[in-house]
Amino acid sequence: MIIGNAEAAARQVRRMASRHRLSALQEARLVALHLHLNTGAQISRVRLNTNRRTMLSLRGRPHSWTVSMHVGLLDHDSIIAEIPEWVSGRGRTTSAQLRRCLQEVWLAQQAAAAVADGDLITCSTLPTLMGPLSLDAVFSAIHGTWFSHLPKPAVGWSRSSGRRTLMHIRFGAYRRHPLAYVQLNPRLDQPWVARCFVEHVLFHELCHHAQACAPIRGESPHSARFRALERSYPQHAEAQAWERAFLSRLLAPIA
Ligand SMILES: [Zn+2]
CATH class of the missing domain: 3.30.2010.10 (Metalloproteases ("zincins"), catalytic domain)
Known part of the structure; x- marks a missing residue:
């Protein structure tokens, strides 16, 4: 059962890594995040998004959460610890560190969108x-x-x-x-x-x-x-x- 879950999780991570063209470092963080989120009876799925508005959201119920996170969060080492902490608090409290990461990702994302949309021109x-x-x-x-x-x-x-x-x-x-x-x-x-x-x-x-x-x-x-x-x-x-x-x-x- 546990092995089955781990294998499924590994497959899911590999699929996301190729779809989002993750760097080796980003993929390693995603794997570590999966491990931190899935301990004991806790089962949480991670979905990556490139959404312009939602940086981080939580759906589901205790022991069966789906975390949707912006792919840019994988550029921050601290999320490996911060996101499981946030999930265990049911997404209700966001630490200062996590807020800083979200803010940075959001700003980078806005700037990238501005370039992509030709806003700067x-x-x-x-x-x-x-x-x-x-x-x-x-x-x-x-x-x-x-x-x-x-x-x-x-x-x-x-x-x-x-x-x-x-x-x-x-x-x-x-x-x-x-x-x-x-x-x-x-x-x-x-x-x-x-x-x-x-x-x-x-x-x-x-x-x-x-x-x-x-x-x-x-x-x-x-x-x-x-x-x-x-x-x-x-x-x-x-x-x-x-x-x-x-x-x-x-x-x-x-x-
Ligand atoms: Zn108004």
Whole structure:
């Protein structure tokens, strides 16, 4: 039984190694991870993915888990210990070390996707802010061009995240009460940031305002109606490409 499982596991590892063209080192880590995950009564399958969004997920039940992990995690030695630990906690707690690995893989993956999608080429010609952003003026222009039928919300900067490296970033925010108010993240006020990206963030928040001004009961914030309105921004695709290409730079500490 145990030998049978080990053989099946070895076959599965070899199949994944050839499908994902793993290096010898990556394959060795996958084998070690299998061994760590399958001890005693514990049986866990590992699936590799190249998914753009899901870096690590867990399905199944105790003693019979399926771990789906991004192939890039095999570049990190520490996952051999970290993932079994994470599985034994039913995927509910992620250690700082594992979060760092996930963050690195995600950023590398975003950068690779940006290259593959030609984002960097798209982005190289987009005009940048060049200097300090006049938030009021840009916001008024966006409001006046596309949302002039709605009352204009107040606009301001959100709190600065200082000189830290961020794990994630919220570019803007909208709140309806007590007064309609749009906030922009001050990290976007850097001279190399594409103007259309800043405009897109403000446009996005104004779409939330439009949604709030004509509410539909039970509608989710990023509903199909919302997304359709958001896509009407003329440089929607360019702004998205810019985000993919420059996200890691936005997360980095401000020089
Ligand atoms: Zn939103």
